[in-house]
Amino acid sequence: EPEVTQTPSHQVTQMGQEVILRCVPISNHLYFYWYRQILGQKVEFLVSFYNNEISEKSEIFDDQFSVERPDGSNFTLKIRSTKLEDSAMYFCASSGRRKFFGPGTRLTVL
């Protein structure tokens, strides 16, 4: 079965630092997403991306967040100045007929 991959699996950073989370979506998918899940809580939508631009974003996705598709395969989420409350599991997903989630990156902000 095709899969979405994410790197790193775990990222530890100091508050105020920038982090970039990387994702490789499934190759023939056109829609890409970032979600986050704070430990023990529900999955929260951050942003969707289609045709090289953001198609929808949530209230969580403020100016500290940005997404990019720097080449034909990678899809990145950048957090410019991390806060303690950014600590969460970040999932990338891509969809064709169905949505596939990646294994996630656990971000810990100290």
Place this chain on the structure above:
Amino acid sequence: GQQVMQIPQYQHVQEGEDFTTYCNSSTTLSNIQWYKQRPGGHPVFLIQLVKSGEVKKQKRLTFQFGEAKKNSSLHITATQTTDVGTYFCAANNYGQNFVFGPGTRLSVLP
């Protein structure tokens, strides 16, 4: 904004018993998706329901979309230990943003 609720929050069943989780939205939906997340894992897409009153089956799993397209249910017949995990519904209202419910955590005792 749109609110998605799920009940129960937790369910403990004996292996072989049935299990049902209910999902309710504050607004009429265009479609709804169901996901399963194993402990420590990522959400895995189970199904999407689109039509009013739709019922879909996957082996021991039965999914239903309400006539008013504001609620949905997932029923598992004769649970097995492999069914353990959190079941999330994700509600869509004609956009790319799927609002996830808080999930129902299922424990199956052997």
